[in-house]
């Protein structure tokens with residue numbers, strides 16, 4: 001309705017996009033390396049190499065407690081998950097390939113959602 005559209009904040013449905021996208025990422029078959037924080041004791045070198053760890057459960061917690069001031073802050077945490085993955089893993093490794101496939105899904109799906117706005 002016009003009331004929703006003329007407010008300064010984005011229309012309600014656009015503000016739901018992060019929750020829609022996050023739910024689909026959590027359910028994605030390539031999300032398994034990213035669902036929980038990397039166990040830094042069981043992955044040699046991770047703590048030293050990756051200065052800002054991030055994972056989908058941490059993002060879920062921040063979304064649920066409204067800790068993202070705007071959509072860009074949410075998208076930058078998502079990008080951090082996948083940038084960390086590319087930094088730490090060979091592209092041709094199981095986890096590296098999962099990260100590349102999940103990033104491709106994320107980019108295509110986000111563009112699709114924006115077409116609906």
Ligand SMILES: Cn1cc(C(=O)NCCN2CCCC2)ccc1=O
Pocket residue numbers: 032033034038039043084085088089095
């Ligand atoms: C993103 N990422 C993840 C790992 C990892 O080992 N995750 C655990 C994966 N398993 C899934 C079921 C039990 C645990 C290592 C390096 C890395 O960059």
